[in-house]
Amino acid sequence: MKNKQWLLASRPHGEPTRENWEFKETDSAETGAGQIKVKVEYISLDPAMRGWMNEGKSYIEPVQLGDVMRAGAVGEVLESNSDEFAVGDKVYGNFGVQTIAVSDTKGVHKVDPALAPLERYLGVLGMPGMTAYFGLLKTGLPEAGETVVVSGAAGAVGGVVGQIAKIKGCRVVGIAGGADKCGYVVNELGFDAAIDYKNESVHAGLKEHCPDGVDVYFDNVGGDILDAVLTRINLKARIVICGAISQYNNTSAVKGPANYLSLLVNRARMEGIVVFDNARHYGEAAKEMAGWIQQGKLKAKEHVESGIENFPETLMMLFKGENFGKLVLKFD
Amino acid sequence: MKNKQWLLASRPHGEPTRENWEFKETDSAETGAGQIKVKVEYISLDPAMRGWMNEGKSYIEPVQLGDVMRAGAVGEVLESNSDEFAVGDKVYGNFGVQTIAVSDTKGVHKVDPALAPLERYLGVLGMPGMTAYFGLLKTGLPEAGETVVVSGAAGAVGGVVGQIAKIKGCRVVGIAGGADKCGYVVNELGFDAAIDYKNESVHAGLKEHCPDGVDVYFDNVGGDILDAVLTRINLKARIVICGAISQYNNTSAVKGPANYLSLLVNRARMEGIVVFDNARHYGEAAKEMAGWIQQGKLKAKEHVESGIENFPETLMMLFKGENFGKLVLKFD
Numbered sequence: 001m002k003n004k005q006w007l008l009a010s011r012p013h014g015e016p017t018r019e020n021w022e023f024k025e026t027d028s029a030e031t032g033a034g035q036i037k038v039k040v041e042y043i044s045l046d047p048a049m050r051g052w053m054n055e056g057k058s059y060i061e062p063v064q065l066g067d068v069m070r071a072g073a074v075g076e077v078l079e080s081n082s083d084e085f086a087v088g089d090k091v092y093g094n095f096g097v098q099t100i101a102v103s104d105t106k107g108v109h110k111v112d113p114a115l116a117p118l119e120r121y122l123g124v125l126g127m128p129g130m131t132a133y134f135g136l137l138k139t140g141l142p143e144a145g146e147t148v149v150v151s152g153a154a155g156a157v158g159g160v161v162g163q164i165a166k167i168k169g170c171r172v173v174g175i176a177g178g179a180d181k182c183g184y185v186v187n188e189l190g191f192d193a194a195i196d197y198k199n200e201s202v203h204a205g206l207k208e209h210c211p212d213g214v215d216v217y218f219d220n221v222g223g224d225i226l227d228a229v230l231t232r233i234n235l236k237a238r239i240v241i242c243g244a245i246s247q248y249n250n251t252s253a254v255k256g257p258a259n260y261l262s263l264l265v266n267r268a269r270m271e272g273i274v275v276f277d278n279a280r281h282y283g284e285a286a287k288e289m290a291g292w293i294q295q296g297k298l299k300a301k302e303h304v305e306s307g308i309e310n311f312p313e314t315l316m317m318l319f320k321g322e323n324f325g326k327l328v329l330k331f332d
Numbered sequence: 333m334k335n336k337q338w339l340l341a342s343r344p345h346g347e348p349t350r351e352n353w354e355f356k357e358t359d360s361a362e363t364g365a366g367q368i369k370v371k372v373e374y375i376s377l378d379p380a381m382r383g384w385m386n387e388g389k390s391y392i393e394p395v396q397l398g399d400v401m402r403a404g405a406v407g408e409v410l411e412s413n414s415d416e417f418a419v420g421d422k423v424y425g426n427f428g429v430q431t432i433a434v435s436d437t438k439g440v441h442k443v444d445p446a447l448a449p450l451e452r453y454l455g456v457l458g459m460p461g462m463t464a465y466f467g468l469l470k471t472g473l474p475e476a477g478e479t480v481v482v483s484g485a486a487g488a489v490g491g492v493v494g495q496i497a498k499i500k501g502c503r504v505v506g507i508a509g510g511a512d513k514c515g516y517v518v519n520e521l522g523f524d525a526a527i528d529y530k531n532e533s534v535h536a537g538l539k540e541h542c543p544d545g546v547d548v549y550f551d552n553v554g555g556d557i558l559d560a561v562l563t564r565i566n567l568k569a570r571i572v573i574c575g576a577i578s579q580y581n582n583t584s585a586v587k588g589p590a591n592y593l594s595l596l597v598n599r600a601r602m603e604g605i606v607v608f609d610n611a612r613h614y615g616e617a618a619k620e621m622a623g624w625i626q627q628g629k630l631k632a633k634e635h636v637e638s639g640i641e642n643f644p645e646t647l648m649m650l651f652k653g654e655n656f657g658k659l660v661l662k663f664d
Binding site for chain 2: 256258
């Protein structure tokens, strides 16, 4: 059985290009004791992948040169030497950017294709959904009546953040690039307003749409947008640092938030989150979110691209803001 | 009775100069109903004064052009139309940079010159002490065995922060400018180590003196030092933003912390503080700190300059790092 895979060939300086990757076709490994073999059907494309390509300490080990690129994925069990998984089970795991994965089942769990399409387990029912849920509720601590702003609002995490904030009774303002995305978060996801950072002033938009200031800011992008929001925060505001996609491909230093002294003036807090810290509570969160989905309060959108060959370019869509909803790559 | 005062004449661009001030000698105002007249003996020089000179929203109103410069001060009651204060009482209040103040007694309280020299009520027994106490204990949340780093370590706030952290059983590393200050915080105040940012690499110093990383960073300075500490923080670290003296005289934008994504990697928090929020609890804090002083666990040092004429130059000593301990100006 042939396995197609993308290996990390070199560490990028700035934007990753085809040269940083090596495409390899090889015989799939044997399924050893306790292991399962999985036919990967969808992989998740995440901004965090850019960080995994760098050398050096982060919240997770970097991908080593010559290794299969790390990726969350869903697929079907083809062979099983594990008591936990049977042939035909649909599973989520860290299977990497390859069509056939052999796994020791660590971090693998079953998903139910009858409850939701498989790709949804990479989005609202997967890590992005968990990131939004715990980041907003545990660190953002929104209260009914407060104003919540989220950047990357049409993305996998941002869209869920805004919807949960609405469920909690907040005024929600999204920041996204382009009229389509802004229309989507207001008309489809029910945000109160959206600011199109590509075509309008974020400063002016915040002033207009957050007349009572900003109590919670969930930041996926960093850079100038973070700085703009810092000028509008309220006393005791909470800024959740989930990511900084605008800075990941920098070839010079990251742009730090020049307006960070607004934290002092407003006795406000800026706090970083990593979803894995909540692993023990994923179950409860998934249950609550499934309820919201059933009640029509939480909508999901996946952006599906096809073909493992297209992985390098598909990943770049994230940094160009070309995805609309959770970006996944479907394998044949 | 003649009153000498410094008025704010213009708003500085960058470093304040003599041109931003107007010296005025005038007859002191009448003491109206409910008011007291105070002979000011010491005023407090604080980095925050630089911010009060700027236009625009902050945690407190800016000083208006033509107004007496705001300053915390201690002095003696000369006349009293208040039931609360008697002639001869020593009092603390926001009396401003002037030799004779007439006050409606708002924010004024008596101090006891038998318990401590008057100038100490502007330092460890005043706002800097309160800032250190509440900022460290309520926001830094240090635990015994943790490593606490403080910048401006030989200053009015930093010296108290480090000593309280020692009382709480922490390893304490100070950052200060020059061998004298570093020697002082280690030998006099009992810090475990000090890093001389003027003569050594802060990165290397943190690596050497914080072998277990940094759990709490109390920041008085901002800029490159904040960025250096961000590279050494531990999981769940707390960064207390008390000030950013390195940035207050910038003529270009404040330098934001380029390494702020370390907050994400380490699930850490950066939070701003303003001492006034704790006003209701000053009494308890003063009592506990007085106990520490009596037990010899908390030492105080004031740097006394003389003569109201010298106010503009004395203020600048803060930004040049020329003060050693709490900087006050004594009036004749």
